[in-house]
Amino acid sequence: MKEILVWAExxxxxxxxxxxxIMKKALDLATLSGGRVSAVAIGRECRESAAELVAHGAExxxxxxxxxxxxxxxxxxxxxxxRLIGEIRPGIVLMGGTSVGADLAPAVAARLGxxxxxxxxxxxxxxIEGLDQLVMVVPxxxxxxxxxxxxxxxxxxxxxxxxxxxxxxxPEPSREGEIVAVSPDIDEKDFRARTLERVRESEESALxxxxxxxxxxxxxxxxxxxxxxxxxxxxxxxxxxxxRPACDAGWVPESRMIGQSxxxxxxxxxxxxxxxxxxxxxxxxxxxxxxxxxDKNPKAPVFDIADFGVAGDLKEIIPALVxxxxxxx
Amino acid sequence: MPLNILVCIKQVPDPEQFDRITLDPATGSINRxxxxxxxxxxxxxxxxxxxxxxxxxxxxxxxxxxxxxQARKCLEDALAMGADRGVLLCDMAFAGADTLATAxxxxxxxxxAGDFDLVLCGNESVxxxxxxxxxxxxxxxxxxxxxxxxxxxxAKEAATALVEREIEEGFLxxxxxxxxxxxVVKRINRYRLPTIFGxxxxxxxxxxxxxxxxxxxxxxxxxxxxxAGSPTRVAGVFQSHRKRHVEMIGGEPKEAARGLIRKLxxxxxx
Amino acid sequence: xxxxxxxxxxxxxxxxxxxxxxxxxxxxxxxxxxEFPYELVKKIGALGIIGVASPxxxxGxxxxxxxxxxxVEEIARVYPSLAFILEVTQAPLYMLENYGTPExxxxxxxxxxxxxxIAAVAATEPTGGSDLATLNTTAVADGDGYVLxxxxxxxxxxxxxxxxxxxxxxxxxxxxxxxxxxxxxxxVSRRQDLMGxxxxxxxxxxxxxxxxxxxxxxxxxxxxxxxxMATFTVSRAAVGAVGLGIARGAFxxxxxxxxxxxxYGKPIAGxxxxxxxxxxxxxxxxxxxxxxxxxxxCLDRGMxxxxxxxxxxxxxxIGGEVAASVTMKAMQVLxxxxxxxxxxxARLLADAVEIFPATGTPQIMKIIQALExxx
Ligand SMILES: Cc1cc2nc3c(=O)[nH]c(=O)nc-3n(C[C@H](O)[C@H](O)[C@H](O)COP(=O)(O)OP(=O)(O)OC[C@H]3O[C@@H](n4cnc5c(N)ncnc54)[C@H](O)[C@@H]3O)c2cc1C
Ligand SMILES: Cc1cc2nc3c(=O)[nH]c(=O)nc-3n(C[C@H](O)[C@H](O)[C@H](O)COP(=O)(O)OP(=O)(O)OC[C@H]3O[C@@H](n4cnc5c(N)ncnc54)[C@H](O)[C@@H]3O)c2cc1C
Ligand SMILES: Cc1cc2nc3c(=O)[nH]c(=O)nc-3n(C[C@H](O)[C@H](O)[C@H](O)COP(=O)(O)OP(=O)(O)OC[C@H]3O[C@@H](n4cnc5c(N)ncnc54)[C@H](O)[C@@H]3O)c2cc1C
Numbered sequence: 001m002k003e004i005l006v007w008a009e010x011x012x013x014x015x016x017x018x019x020x021x022i023m024k025k026a027l028d029l030a031t032l033s034g035g036r037v038s039a040v041a042i043g044r045e046c047r048e049s050a051a052e053l054v055a056h057g058a059e060x061x062x063x064x065x066x067x068x069x070x071x072x073x074x075x076x077x078x079x080x081x082x083r084l085i086g087e088i089r090p091g092i093v094l095m096g097g098t099s100v101g102a103d104l105a106p107a108v109a110a111r112l113g114x115x116x117x118x119x120x121x122x123x124x125x126x127x128i129e130g131l132d133q134l135v136m137v138v139p140x141x142x143x144x145x146x147x148x149x150x151x152x153x154x155x156x157x158x159x160x161x162x163x164x165x166x167x168x169x170x171p172e173p174s175r176e177g178e179i180v181a182v183s184p185d186i187d188e189k190d191f192r193a194r195t196l197e198r199v200r201e202s203e204e205s206a207l208x209x210x211x212x213x214x215x216x217x218x219x220x221x222x223x224x225x226x227x228x229x230x231x232x233x234x235x236x237x238x239x240x241x242x243x244r245p246a247c248d249a250g251w252v253p254e255s256r257m258i259g260q261s262x263x264x265x266x267x268x269x270x271x272x273x274x275x276x277x278x279x280x281x282x283x284x285x286x287x288x289x290x291x292x293x294x295d296k297n298p299k300a301p302v303f304d305i306a307d308f309g310v311a312g313d314l315k316e317i318i319p320a321l322v323x324x325x326x327x328x329x
Numbered sequence: 330m331p332l333n334i335l336v337c338i339k340q341v342p343d344p345e346q347f348d349r350i351t352l353d354p355a356t357g358s359i360n361r362x363x364x365x366x367x368x369x370x371x372x373x374x375x376x377x378x379x380x381x382x383x384x385x386x387x388x389x390x391x392x393x394x395x396x397x398x399q400a401r402k403c404l405e406d407a408l409a410m411g412a413d414r415g416v417l418l419c420d421m422a423f424a425g426a427d428t429l430a431t432a433x434x435x436x437x438x439x440x441x442a443g444d445f446d447l448v449l450c451g452n453e454s455v456x457x458x459x460x461x462x463x464x465x466x467x468x469x470x471x472x473x474x475x476x477x478x479x480x481x482x483x484a485k486e487a488a489t490a491l492v493e494r495e496i497e498e499g500f501l502x503x504x505x506x507x508x509x510x511x512x513v514v515k516r517i518n519r520y521r522l523p524t525i526f527g528x529x530x531x532x533x534x535x536x537x538x539x540x541x542x543x544x545x546x547x548x549x550x551x552x553x554x555x556x557a558g559s560p561t562r563v564a565g566v567f568q569s570h571r572k573r574h575v576e577m578i579g580g581e582p583k584e585a586a587r588g589l590i591r592k593l594x595x596x597x598x599x
Numbered sequence: 600x601x602x603x604x605x606x607x608x609x610x611x612x613x614x615x616x617x618x619x620x621x622x623x624x625x626x627x628x629x630x631x632x633x634e635f636p637y638e639l640v641k642k643i644g645a646l647g648i649i650g651v652a653s654p655x656x657x658x659g660x661x662x663x664x665x666x667x668x669x670x671v672e673e674i675a676r677v678y679p680s681l682a683f684i685l686e687v688t689q690a691p692l693y694m695l696e697n698y699g700t701p702e703x704x705x706x707x708x709x710x711x712x713x714x715x716x717i718a719a720v721a722a723t724e725p726t727g728g729s730d731l732a733t734l735n736t737t738a739v740a741d742g743d744g745y746v747l748x749x750x751x752x753x754x755x756x757x758x759x760x761x762x763x764x765x766x767x768x769x770x771x772x773x774x775x776x777x778x779x780x781x782x783x784x785x786x787v788s789r790r791q792d793l794m795g796x797x798x799x800x801x802x803x804x805x806x807x808x809x810x811x812x813x814x815x816x817x818x819x820x821x822x823x824x825x826x827x828m829a830t831f832t833v834s835r836a837a838v839g840a841v842g843l844g845i846a847r848g849a850f851x852x853x854x855x856x857x858x859x860x861x862x863y864g865k866p867i868a869g870x871x872x873x874x875x876x877x878x879x880x881x882x883x884x885x886x887x888x889x890x891x892x893x894x895x896x897c898l899d900r901g902m903x904x905x906x907x908x909x910x911x912x913x914x915x916x917i918g919g920e921v922a923a924s925v926t927m928k929a930m931q932v933l934x935x936x937x938x939x940x941x942x943x944x945a946r947l948l949a950d951a952v953e954i955f956p957a958t959g960t961p962q963i964m965k966i967i968q969a970l971e972x973x974x
Contacts, residue, residue: 072496074475075473099476099497102461102477106463106465107464109429109461110464116428116429116561117459118459118460119458145567146567147565148563149561149562151562152562153560154560192505192506193473193475193503193504193505193506193509196501198496199500199501201498261458269598290598303575304573305573306573306575307573307576309576309577310586311577312585320586321586323586324583325590522616523613524645525613525660528609529660531606
């Protein structure tokens with residue numbers, strides 16, 4: 001388990017947030033087990049990102065640069081990663097569970113014939129049957145049961161981690177590391193599935209970056225939609241999100257669904273309004289610094305995980321909040 | 330060009346009743362007694378997509394599942410929707426599989442069931458919910474893959490498919506050579522319900538059973554199946570409590586709003 | 600106890616999913632506005648639900664009478680108005696299928712089964728629905744057709760119907776005549792504003808010298824009473840199923856509420872008085888269920904309408920009883936919320952009590968049963 005390899009995903013030539021979140025976790029694990037952290041970045045141009053990874057604790061960064069790898073290419077990325085893992089033989093490989101990582105990681109694991117654990121919320125080293133093993137914790141069935149998964153024999157042990165689940169570390173510019181250029185060594189055969197272009201549909205500010213998130217649930221039904229939620233978001237400078245029923249109703253785009261089947265976020269302030277607080281939903285924001293819940297049912301379970309609660313009708317509370325916020329300016 | 334399509338579907342406990350599932354923390358075993366099994370919801374969209382492709386370009390649709398004998402039910406439901414035949418991968422040797430062993434057996438089953446141009450999957454199950462099987466199945470078959478597909482267009486000569494593949498804040502346009510594995514998301518279509526006529530006809534369609542022996546014939550060794558072929562293990566189960574103490578802010582809406590904003594300012598959150 | 604076949608279970612599951620996903624979100628609003636659910640009728644047509652018992656050559660799937668009862672029950676659970684429309688449509692279908700000429704079948708059955716055309720049966724008159732022997736509506740032979748005069752009340756699908764099968768005197772005896780929408784002199788006098796089945800269409804119809812061609816007689820001239828009796832015998836079991844569905848819908852609401860409503864710090868489902876009501880509802884529903892499935896199952900086994908007179912009268916009777924009784928108990932479980940429109944029970948109760956008169960009053964049902972018991 002000495003070497004931990006982190007696949008650091010790039011988007012638009014820049015490191016994704018989850019890559020840095022995993023770096024921190026990898027570093028903690030390496031400190032515990034006396035190992036070291038390497039990272040691999042694949043893309044058109046990766047040097048800047050490589051430096052950033054070093055600042056976040058990577059002792060070695062493998063950069064695989066090629067103009068053809070600007071967008072995610074499933075076959076080529078799989079081949080490159082498998083070859084690199086074969087060469088450096090890490091004990092652990094950690095990858096971000098983005099929609100790209102969720103495609104790449106299982107293919108790599110299958111080609112290497114090793115185990116992969118999805119959507120880990122925690123990684124720890126524990127002694128099991130006398131051996132130090134990487135224990136991967138995943139939410140099972142209901143969000144309040146956690147399952148520990150291990151991979152006792154095959155190496156490397158592989159895991160994906162959803163964005164927003166782990167904390168990001170601080171960069172330390174004083175850290176030093178080696179940057180190793182790796183030739184991609186790919187040809188036409190490695191583009192059986194070829195990504196032609198990336199189409200952006202919404203320039204929404206990413207949920208993961210938001211300091212404040214206001215999230216609406218099915219309770220907006222009576223209000224005929226989430227216009228009120230948008231108003232509050234504007235007044236707070238917040239980003240909007242929603243529970244599954246709110247997305248099903250088309251009020252909030254699916255990409256902003258909070259919860260087990262959606263996004264996990266941990267902003268400074270999360271305000272949940274008109275959502276009852278099913279564990280599937282709350283698991284998506286339970287780690288926020290501060291949680292406020294507003295619901296007309298004072299017994300709604302959402303209050304159990306909130307720091308502050310207001311029991312009342314959102315049709316009255318939201319306008320009052322907006323008025324209050326705007327008055328102060 | 331007609332296509333032979335196979336759709337992988339999984340039987341899962343009804344997600345609406347997940348709160349009745351209990352885990353025995355001592356043994357780590359999952360008790361789901363009394364919860365009716367259903368077809369993994371997104372897999373119904375995969376079946377629908379296959380039927381639409383067949384309606385547009387001709388060909389056949391087979392449905393396949395790996396599971397206990399009761400999993401035959403989800404095949405029957407897909408046949409009622411309009412699929413042509415079913416394949417049930419059922420053997421004690423398949424039990425206890427993680428995603429790697431699942432994908433290996435699915436691939437062997439697919440090989441033994443015929444020649445296919447396209448394999449469709451759901452992107453993720455609601456129970457295991459790893460979303461790992463489709464990509465691993467593609468590896469086991471030696472085929473390319475596209476996951477998170479929200480739109481599939483088959484090119485005229487059926488040599489490639491053009492896929493819109495969701496990613497965060499948009500989508501990728503991917504051209505994939507067939508045969509391939511494509512995993513779909515729910516928004517790809519609205520699935521049809523079976524008609525009553527379809528339900529009555531389903532009983533006349535064939536469901537073949539494939540066991541360990543047939544998978545071995547298709548080139549898979551028994552050690553790669555089920556628990557034996559699974560590199561991951563469940564090491565334990567525990568309860569996670571994380572209760573905060575809520576402070577309720579009362580009063581008329583105006584008062585409550587003022588009170589809340591004051592609190593948030595005190596906490597430096599605004 | 601009988602067992603359902605795999606296909607019957609699949610039909611139930613399909614209709615239930617359709618009801619939960621497509622009907623539940625629209626039912627309340629359509630009922631509130633009193634709007635006829637044309638689109639939903641087409642949808643149940645496309646799924647094969649209207650023609651569930653009809654012959655395949657006309658687009659039906661010939662699954663049987665029991666599946667028809669199951670479909671009506673599952674729809675009534677969330678949207679009784681539509682279940683009632685479906686149930687009522689089984690009557691003209693039965694008449695056409697069993698007594699129609701090949702030409703009549705070819706013309707009318709396929710569009711009705713697809714849900715594109717709507718059919719009604721008009722028997723009841725202002726002078727008394729129970730006494731169908733005393734008919735005042737007449738169809739007098741005239742050249743190559745009949746001239747129809749008279750008045751009918753409580754005719755379901757009366758204004759939306761494209762074809763109305765009218766029971767009228769042709770001489771001494773009665774006949775069934777197919778009257779098509781748009782026939783001059785066919786007047787929808789009013790849509791009757793009843794307490795329930797709010798998006799259904801129950802109308803008073805007037806006929807003033809309507810000309811009906813001879814080829815529109817269903818069955819033999821003069822054989823109308825017999826056709827009507829056989830048809831109502833068959834359709835009664837399905838009316839019972841509307842009641843069964845309503846009862847189940849009400850029970851589900853009560854059970855969910857009892858588990859969620861907290862009093863004295865605990866859910867009221869823990870109170871024995873509430874449990875007793877829930878137990879009674881559950882028992883009544885199961886008792887009624889088998890009585891309601893019975894006549895349809897007999898028909899599917901090849902019995903004829905005349906063999907099941909008592910069974911179907913009983914099924915219809917118990918359907919009304921269970922719907923009203925369970926709905927009222929459910930309302931009590933909910934306390935004050937039982938009568939609040941948000942919880943739908945008031946609407947279900949209004950629908951439930953409309954079952955009493957429809958296709959024959961409870962008293963008439965008992966008379967039919969008594970005929971067999973005391974004979
Ligand atoms: C709480 C929990 C956590 C788990 N975590 C892991 C883990 O981290 N790593 C791991 O390797 N295993 C894990 N498993 C085991 C895993 O669920 C099983 O291997 C399962 O057989 C397939 O995985 P899945 O349900 O996640 O499928 P997914 O990959 O989510 O399924 C995607 C699609 O693959 C197809 N598919 C999947 N299974 C079948 C099937 N049996 N028959 C036909 N088609 C199928 C369907 O089209 C489905 O929509 C976990 C199980 C549980 C209950
Ligand atoms: C496998 C699985 C995965 C799932 N994944 C997710 C997931 O990722 N994310 C997710 O969100 N859900 C998920 N769900 C669904 C989840 O179980 C709940 O059903 C869902 O979160 C409920 O959403 P809600 O709170 O918005 O709606 P409801 O539970 O209907 O709650 C609405 C709330 O609004 C309140 N309300 C109503 N009117 C007003 C008003 N005028 N003013 C104030 N309050 C009002 C009500 O009191 C109630 O508390 C999943 C379910 C399953 C089975
Ligand atoms: C929602 C709804 C939909 C309907 N749809 C149709 C339709 O589509 N087509 C159609 O033709 N009709 C339809 N009807 C009419 C229905 O068939 C009649 O209402 C029913 O037959 C009773 O007739 P009536 O209302 O004239 O009551 P009456 O016949 O006047 O009965 C009055 C009372 O006398 C009792 N009674 C009658 N005879 C006896 C007896 N011999 N012994 C003891 N008591 C007796 C009855 O039980 C009742 O209590 C519908 C009615 C309703 C409510």
